[in-house]
Amino acid sequence: QSALTQPPSVSGAPGQRVTISCTGSSSNIGAGYDVQWYQHLPGAAPKFLIYGNMKRPSGVPDRFSGSKSGTSASLAITGLQAEDEATYYCQAYDRSLSGWVFGGGTKLTVL
Amino acid sequence: QVQLQESGPGLVKPSQTLSLTCTVSGASINSGGYYWSWIRQHPGKGLEWLGYIYSGGGTYYNPSLKSRVSISIDTSQNQFSLKLISVTAADTAVYYCARAGYYASGPISWGQGTLLTVSS
Numbered sequence: 001q002s003a004l005t006q007p008p009s010v011s012g013a014p015g016q017r018v019t020i021s022c023t024g025s026s027s028n029i030g031a032g033y034d035v036q037w038y039q040h041l042p043g044a045a046p047k048f049l050i051y052g053n054m055k056r057p058s059g060v061p062d063r064f065s066g067s068k069s070g071t072s073a074s075l076a077i078t079g080l081q082a083e084d085e086a087t088y089y090c091q092a093y094d095r096s097l098s099g100w101v102f103g104g105g106t107k108l109t110v111l
Numbered sequence: 112q113v114q115l116q117e118s119g120p121g122l123v124k125p126s127q128t129l130s131l132t133c134t135v136s137g138a139s140i141n142s143g144g145y146y147w148s149w150i151r152q153h154p155g156k157g158l159e160w161l162g163y164i165y166s167g168g169g170t171y172y173n174p175s176l177k178s179r180v181s182i183s184i185d186t187s188q189n190q191f192s193l194k195l196i197s198v199t200a201a202d203t204a205v206y207y208c209a210r211a212g213y214y215a216s217g218p219i220s221w222g223q224g225t226l227l228t229v230s231s
Contacts, residue, residue: 002157036217045207045221046158052216089158093215097160099173100150100217104157 003028003101004090011109012080020075020106022090028101030071033093037066037075040087040105049088050075077108085110113138115208115222122228129195129229133208133222140189141166146211147191148218149182151204159204163211164191171214198229 005023012018022035029035037050048057050066053073065076073092077084090103119131133147140147148163162172164182172180176195184191195202205226209218 033215034217043223045223046218048219048221051219057219091158091217093217097174099162099171100148100160102150102158102160 002104003094003097004092004103006088006090006103006106008104009107009109011111012077013111014080014082016080017076017078018080018108019077020088020090020108022073022075022103024071024073024092024101026071027096028092028094029068029073031095033095035066035068035073036091037064038089038091039084040089046089080110082110084108113210113220115210115220117206117208117222117225119206119225119227121226122230123198124231125199125229126197129193129198129202129227131193131206131208131225131227132190133192135189135191135210140184140191141186144212146214146218147182147184148209148211149193150207150209150218150221152207152224153201153204158207161193161195161206163214165214200229203227203229 034052038046039049040046053068054066063078087105087107094101114136116134145166146163149161164170181194205224207224209221211218
């Protein structure tokens with residue numbers, strides 16, 4: 001069981017907006033640590049998508065946005081495209097572990 | 112742009128020691144305060160942080176692996192390595208190496224991963 005809880009799957013039609021939630025605890029997200037998000041395609045290296053809860057590395061489209069509140073965070077994807085079909089992971093530092101924790105991953109299906 | 116590439120045996124027998132290497136290109140493993148990390152993904156499961164080594168010194172491991180894991184740096188080869196002793200079938204996973212710029216920020220650059228199977 002992952003320390004950060006994500007829904008196993010979400011889906012949306014092209015052009016629509018989807019959100020993926022990530023729920024943690026008082027030892028990670030709730031402790032004020034930043035949340036990062038990654039996009040993972042099978043057989044590829046995970047791609048750094050969002051850092052510092054809501055910042056995008058250069059090259060990441062502004063269709064991707066992040067937010068955080070309390071012990072939870074969210075990733076929103078607007079204007080869904082077929083190429084967005086992937087598994088998305090959230091990540092944060094955990095002070096009980098003194099290391100990183102990840103969500104279980106959410107598979108996004110573009111209908 | 113930094114690139115990371117994992118390498119390893121692919122297959123290890125139960126109770127043996129797993130050794131994986133991550134070769135870094137495009138940056139010196141010695142320069143800057145980076146966290147060189149290992150993360151794994153069991154088949155059909157999420158990501159699990161194994162540990163990291165700070166380029167300025169210091170190693171940090173996931174307590175769930177207890178004393179089975181160790182990470183080291185070879186500056187002469189621009190590589191860092193993972194050793195996991197007494198492996199079992201539960202250690203079968205895809206292993207990723209990654210680099211982070213800050214301990215609390217998460218990995219920025221990742222390798223493509225290498226599948227390790229533990230089987231007799």
